[in-house]
Amino acid sequence: MSYITNLKCKECGQEYPVAPLHVCETCFGPLEVGYDYAKIRAAISREKIESRPRNLWRYRELLPVDGEAEAGPHSGFTPLVHCKRLGAELGMKHLYVKDDTVNHPTLSYKDRVVSVAITKAREFGFTTVSCASTGNLATAVAAHAARAGLKCFIFMPEGVEAGKIVGSTIYGAQVITIRGNYDDVNRLCSEIADKYGWAFVNINLRPYYTEGAKTFGFEVAEQLGWKLPDHIVVPTAGGTILPKVAKAFKELKEVGLVKGPEFKIYSAQAAGSAPVIHALHKGVDLITPVKPDTIAKSIAIGNPADGYYVLRAVRESGGWGDSATDPEIIEAIKLLARTEGIFAEPAGGTTLAVALKLIKQGRIKPDETTVVSITGNGYKTLEAVAGAIERPFVIDARLGEFDALFERLGDGKRAAASA
Numbered sequence: 001m002s003y004i005t006n007l008k009c010k011e012c013g014q015e016y017p018v019a020p021l022h023v024c025e026t027c028f029g030p031l032e033v034g035y036d037y038a039k040i041r042a043a044i045s046r047e048k049i050e051s052r053p054r055n056l057w058r059y060r061e062l063l064p065v066d067g068e069a070e071a072g073p074h075s076g077f078t079p080l081v082h083c084k085r086l087g088a089e090l091g092m093k094h095l096y097v098k099d100d101t102v103n104h105p106t107l108s109y110k111d112r113v114v115s116v117a118i119t120k121a122r123e124f125g126f127t128t129v130s131c132a133s134t135g136n137l138a139t140a141v142a143a144h145a146a147r148a149g150l151k152c153f154i155f156m157p158e159g160v161e162a163g164k165i166v167g168s169t170i171y172g173a174q175v176i177t178i179r180g181n182y183d184d185v186n187r188l189c190s191e192i193a194d195k196y197g198w199a200f201v202n203i204n205l206r207p208y209y210t211e212g213a214k215t216f217g218f219e220v221a222e223q224l225g226w227k228l229p230d231h232i233v234v235p236t237a238g239g240t241i242l243p244k245v246a247k248a249f250k251e252l253k254e255v256g257l258v259k260g261p262e263f264k265i266y267s268a269q270a271a272g273s274a275p276v277i278h279a280l281h282k283g284v285d286l287i288t289p290v291k292p293d294t295i296a297k298s299i300a301i302g303n304p305a306d307g308y309y310v311l312r313a314v315r316e317s318g319g320w321g322d323s324a325t326d327p328e329i330i331e332a333i334k335l336l337a338r339t340e341g342i343f344a345e346p347a348g349g350t351t352l353a354v355a356l357k358l359i360k361q362g363r364i365k366p367d368e369t370t371v372v373s374i375t376g377n378g379y380k381t382l383e384a385v386a387g388a389i390e391r392p393f394v395i396d397a398r399l400g401e402f403d404a405l406f407e408r409l410g411d412g413k414r415a416a417a418s419a
């Protein structure tokens, strides 16, 4: 049973049939999936959702698929962690991390969008799936394609972390790196999609793919006890997840699953790739592309396809946004690890670093419910922090050596001993 009505142009409103289309023929605007919300409202309830398996398909009425899930049976429903120790350091009582570092099976938010895209690719009858990726999407497409028995081609810019190349190739995908940045890769992939007729999850299946990102927002609301947070900070790369989290919150209201409060949504970008934040701070709609230069490679997109919709969602909610430098990102990764035992990749460090700024700026107040979106796992990007942590001590296997070391480490001398 499907509740999709059509595809609809986000700009001029022209309607299209449910097919592997993504651009409006009239105005070149992006297409978005339309639903029959009245029907969904009658069909679902909190109890019904809560009775289902703990994965992202528990919200299937609000996802653009017709039949059974063909991918991601264990994806989504990641923890919403109440951060008591981090909160105490920041003076925040209701600080939460939505922890997609443990998304199944590839440890990032991309398992959500790909679960939906691969299911849709199967429904449309595709046998080859592909993507243009900064890394995390690559690993997710490769893994979900393997399980669904689909052929898979992955395109990434050269210079992505080794973990992302190994982490895609291992699943049997054909991995191709391109001399150039993500925006070059994306341009090439549009041409390949046209010529070869493959399902590019983030190109010709983009309207379906992006809907998967809503599940991040659905889960946050359910996990807060069917309430929206006062504030949610979300990273921005191509601009998929942020507007879709906002859409998710609005849809939950539309179908009667939550009432309030009004939420504010905030964009976080790395200072070395912050075209959306530049436009936000200047108060303009036009996003001027930049050449990315940051350790936060998974969010290093200099010409974000949906950047304009990020601006719109942020402004509509009364939110804001900021950027974080590489050293700030690394400090935030260490802070989250040290206080909450969660190891985020640089995208997560970016989000937390920006949340710290928003708190300092007084935009987020101490007693307001605040969610920091941690979208990827630090074990996939060890090189980003390897140079910024203490090296282990090396001693012989003799108790006397350890005694001497322990003595030296005492009374706060640890820093001096390891220098």
Ligand SMILES: *Cc1c(COP(=O)(O)O)cnc(C)c1O
Pocket (backbone or CB within 6 Å): 108, 109, 110, 136, 137, 235, 236, 237, 238, 239, 240, 241, 242, 298, 299, 345, 347, 348, 375, 376, 377
């Ligand atoms: C892809 C990605 C994002 C966000 O990208 P959008 O294109 O803006 O949706 C955030 N964090 C991580 C770790 C990612 O891989």
Ligand SMILES: [Zn+2]
Pocket (backbone or CB within 6 Å): 009, 010, 011, 012, 013, 014, 024, 025, 026, 027, 028, 029
């Ligand atoms: Zn249009």
